[in-house]
Amino acid sequence: VGSRSGRQATRTYAASGVDVGARASALSALLRAAEYAAPASHGRPVPGASGHFAGLVRIAGTTIAITTDTVGTKVLLAERLRRWEEVGEDLVASNVNDLAAVGARTVGLVDTIVCARADASRFRALGRGIRRGLAAARCSLLGGETALVGDLVHGIDLGGTAIGYFPGGRRPVLGSGIRAGDLILGIPSSGFHANGYTLIRRVLEEHRVDLRRPRPGGRVPVGVELLRPTRTYTEAADGLAGVPGVRGLAHLSGGGVRNLARLRPDRRFVLDRWPEPPGLFGWLQRTGGLDDREVFQTFNMGIGFAAVVAPSAIGAARRVLRARGAGDALEIGRVERGAGVDVPRWGLRFEGYA
Amino acid sequence: VGSRSGRQATRTYAASGVDVGARASALSALLRAAEYAAPASHGRPVPGASGHFAGLVRIAGTTIAITTDTVGTKVLLAERLRRWEEVGEDLVASNVNDLAAVGARTVGLVDTIVCARADASRFRALGRGIRRGLAAARCSLLGGETALVGDLVHGIDLGGTAIGYFPGGRRPVLGSGIRAGDLILGIPSSGFHANGYTLIRRVLEEHRVDLRRPRPGGRVPVGVELLRPTRTYTEAADGLAGVPGVRGLAHLSGGGVRNLARLRPDRRFVLDRWPEPPGLFGWLQRTGGLDDREVFQTFNMGIGFAAVVAPSAIGAARRVLRARGAGDALEIGRVERGAGVDVPRWGLRFEGYA
Numbered sequence: 001v002g003s004r005s006g007r008q009a010t011r012t013y014a015a016s017g018v019d020v021g022a023r024a025s026a027l028s029a030l031l032r033a034a035e036y037a038a039p040a041s042h043g044r045p046v047p048g049a050s051g052h053f054a055g056l057v058r059i060a061g062t063t064i065a066i067t068t069d070t071v072g073t074k075v076l077l078a079e080r081l082r083r084w085e086e087v088g089e090d091l092v093a094s095n096v097n098d099l100a101a102v103g104a105r106t107v108g109l110v111d112t113i114v115c116a117r118a119d120a121s122r123f124r125a126l127g128r129g130i131r132r133g134l135a136a137a138r139c140s141l142l143g144g145e146t147a148l149v150g151d152l153v154h155g156i157d158l159g160g161t162a163i164g165y166f167p168g169g170r171r172p173v174l175g176s177g178i179r180a181g182d183l184i185l186g187i188p189s190s191g192f193h194a195n196g197y198t199l200i201r202r203v204l205e206e207h208r209v210d211l212r213r214p215r216p217g218g219r220v221p222v223g224v225e226l227l228r229p230t231r232t233y234t235e236a237a238d239g240l241a242g243v244p245g246v247r248g249l250a251h252l253s254g255g256g257v258r259n260l261a262r263l264r265p266d267r268r269f270v271l272d273r274w275p276e277p278p279g280l281f282g283w284l285q286r287t288g289g290l291d292d293r294e295v296f297q298t299f300n301m302g303i304g305f306a307a308v309v310a311p312s313a314i315g316a317a318r319r320v321l322r323a324r325g326a327g328d329a330l331e332i333g334r335v336e337r338g339a340g341v342d343v344p345r346w347g348l349r350f351e352g353y354a
Numbered sequence: 355v356g357s358r359s360g361r362q363a364t365r366t367y368a369a370s371g372v373d374v375g376a377r378a379s380a381l382s383a384l385l386r387a388a389e390y391a392a393p394a395s396h397g398r399p400v401p402g403a404s405g406h407f408a409g410l411v412r413i414a415g416t417t418i419a420i421t422t423d424t425v426g427t428k429v430l431l432a433e434r435l436r437r438w439e440e441v442g443e444d445l446v447a448s449n450v451n452d453l454a455a456v457g458a459r460t461v462g463l464v465d466t467i468v469c470a471r472a473d474a475s476r477f478r479a480l481g482r483g484i485r486r487g488l489a490a491a492r493c494s495l496l497g498g499e500t501a502l503v504g505d506l507v508h509g510i511d512l513g514g515t516a517i518g519y520f521p522g523g524r525r526p527v528l529g530s531g532i533r534a535g536d537l538i539l540g541i542p543s544s545g546f547h548a549n550g551y552t553l554i555r556r557v558l559e560e561h562r563v564d565l566r567r568p569r570p571g572g573r574v575p576v577g578v579e580l581l582r583p584t585r586t587y588t589e590a591a592d593g594l595a596g597v598p599g600v601r602g603l604a605h606l607s608g609g610g611v612r613n614l615a616r617l618r619p620d621r622r623f624v625l626d627r628w629p630e631p632p633g634l635f636g637w638l639q640r641t642g643g644l645d646d647r648e649v650f651q652t653f654n655m656g657i658g659f660a661a662v663v664a665p666s667a668i669g670a671a672r673r674v675l676r677a678r679g680a681g682d683a684l685e686i687g688r689v690e691r692g693a694g695v696d697v698p699r700w701g702l703r704f705e706g707y708a
Contacts, residue, residue: 018502019472026472027500033481034442034495036488043461043519045494055496059461059519062416068464068499068515073506088388107397107413110422112466112513118373118380127387134390140399141388142409145513146381147424148372151552153507159466159499161422161515165397165413198505 012290013298016199024354048174051353052262053101053251054164056172063166065104069094069253070159074197077227079155081211084122086229087158088129089136090194093230094253095162096137097305100234101251103173103241104164108140114157116150126158129229136232139164166241173241175248175263175308178335182247182308184260184269185317186332189304190231191280195254196298200226203288215283225280233305236326243320245313250306256297257341260306261353268338269308273331274345277302292346303332366644367652370553378708402528405707406616407455407605408518410526417520419458423448423607424513428551431581433509435565438476440583441512442483443490444548447584448607449516450491451659454588455605457527457595458518462494468511470504480512483583490586493518520595527595529602529617529662532689536601536662538614538623539671540686543658544585545634549608550652554580557642569637579634587659590680597674599667606654611695614660615707622692623662627685628699631656646700657686 013020038045046056046063054067071090078087096106111130113123134141139162166172192200204211211223218225233251240246248263260269281302285295295301307329309317314331321329341350367374392399400410400417408421425444432441450460465484467477488495493516520526546554558565565577572579587605594600602617614623635656639649649655661683663671668685675683695704 017504020502023472023500023502026474026477027498029474030477030481030484031495033478034484034488036485036494038462038488038492038494041521042459042492043494045462045496055462055464057461057494057496057517059418059517060416060521062414064413064418064461064517066462066464066496066515066517068466068497070466070468070499070501070503072501073503076505105396107411107418108392108399108409108420110409110420110515112422112424112515113384114424114468114511114513118377120380120383123380123384124387127384130384130388131390134388134392138392138396140390140392140397140411141385142399142411142420143422144381145422145424146377147426147511147513148374148377149424149427149511149552150371151427151430151555152509152511155506157468157501157503157506157511159468159501159513161420161464161466163411163413163418163420163517167395167414198503201505 012294013196013199016202018198020354052174053098054104063172065099065102065164066161067095067098068161069098070157071194072197073201074194075156075158076201077197081223081227083227084125085129086227088126089133089229091158091160092130092133092137093232094194095160096139096232096234097251099162099164100237101249103249105167105238106137106139106162106164106234108142109160109162110142111144112159113146114149114153116153118146118148133232137234170241173246173249177247178264178267178308180335180337182310182335183314183331184333185307185309185329186303187233187236187305187326187329189300189302191228192226192299193230193253193304199298200284203284207287217279231304235324236321239320239324240307240317243313243316245310246307246317247310248308252300252304252306255353256299256301257343258297258350258353260341263308265352266339268336269333269341270336271333271343273333274343275302275330293348296343296348297350308335366648367550367553370556372552374708406528407452408458417526419453419456419518420515421449421452422515423452424511425548426551427555428548429510429512430555431551435577435581437581438479439483440581442480443487443583445512445514446484446487446491447586448548449514450493450586450588451605453516453518454591455603457603459521459592460491460493460516460518460588462496463514463516464496465498466513467500468503468507470507472500472502487586491588524595527600527603531601532618532621532662534689534691536664536689537668537685538687539661539663539683540657541587541590541659541680541683543654543656545582546580546653547584547607547658553652554638557638561641571633585658589678590675593674593678594661594671597667597670599664600661600671601664602662604660606658606660609707610651610653610655611697612651612704612707614695617662619706620693622690623687623695624690625687625697627687628697629656629684647702650697650702651704662689
């Protein structure tokens, strides 16, 4: 890592202020200390789902999936551009896409808005975005919390928690059946979604990027391109989860391609047909001087959702994808014996998820 | 409102920076814009529960309750005292108590930690507190999110979302059966719980309160007293919800006694037997020069949870309370025709919830 104007260049996510390793060890300290086994009369957590994209719990004969996520510092870009609809949609999408990754059908979510001031026009725009997200995921807003805590936040923090279920006796898709020879399909993302914005914003600042102008090769102002809301994969995933032979699903959000290793740590996910990332990704990488390893483990790099499918089920999976608005899905790799995630074209090898 | 040292004295919650009215109108703008009716295949929100303490949704024959809340700026007091276990417990309790108020049995929760840095010793203490909260509510930690967003928060924001269910065909307790003549039982709180800390901290600052010393009449340092974790009412409420004649339950958190009006806007809740608030409340009120109206609509004033009970069911309700660790519950008032919430001893009358 070089240095620039006397400060550390933000060539990595950690240098931009997000220390993923420190987070992992703090989190494991918390989880060990918090361990408690509740009586079965209060529901039974499904083992095996720990570390996956959503928690699962059996309640009165029904399995419920639950997951929580925040929009992160993408809101600071929204603030700068005074556009709130996109991050409202992100609030929904980032949560429901995690539910989709365990094969659950979305039911709804609660939102949490933590801010210094509540102002009606901003909240109305957030509401419009939330509505778009709900409509894309066909689910309900089930409640929310608005905390006015100016002493605690600079801007506005947007989070949510989503719940889903498994209709008609469908079983959660957790990846345990994945075997060597399975194929990996990928659904293109709509941009950076809502992950890695601390790094993105550092690049924008250090290189004084003018957000009002298009990047070379871009057609709209780069600020608009960067704010584009997260694609919602729930309808496609809901369909895939009903196809026998679809063995694993992954939301490629924070952690990028490493998310595949969450499905099975004892299989090797070889992404040998990963497509050229859209121009926006290459532009950010070049502008920031970010290395390939960093971008593939921080951003979605053009593919936001993946499905691991038995070769015999590829036809059925593709039909479902076409019928559910994801006809642009493509084969991006295959499963081998071993462990970790490879992206051979870029010479990358990741040992595991984190 | 007077002024002191050139700035507005913080005699009200609004003057301390929390404008509850602005929040209400911003929130209603958001909710109107977000309105969307999901197809029934994605679960059916239960009408009637809107505006209540938790959302309700029917999923595959099971009704699930969901609610979300944050610890708010009490964490800034935790930071100052370098004690994290208490607010970890608050994270759980503030959420599960809202579930308890619709008569749901707690299943579990996800936590959301939004912070600048993750450090293991702080996270371990938070984990210990979360464990206490889980054990008190007999529920599971079902997942969580840790967002490192130093550009967005000063300290650490702690939130959660809890889910619960209605065992054995029990119906949600939403207050619709409440009628004139019903009695109101109250369960004493353990202090300020986790609401109104923006106002509490302003009082502490303006009057340079030494947190290491007891207040007059106190036995432990006032900082310790102010940090005491929220009492968990779930076991008591779970028992009450199974008693025929228990017609309404309320968690008296943010909004204080006004929360009773959420049960039925067309009944009058007369709290004519409200007990003298514990010394800590009176001390804060005197120190800050806060008026009665403000403290009763901001803090729990000594009673953290209330149950509205038919006179014929009082004996059964008291037996359940004694058996479930709430033998200290007492009769605090009754229901009359009319609307709003009265606390006659302090000459207070509130028209509704907000």
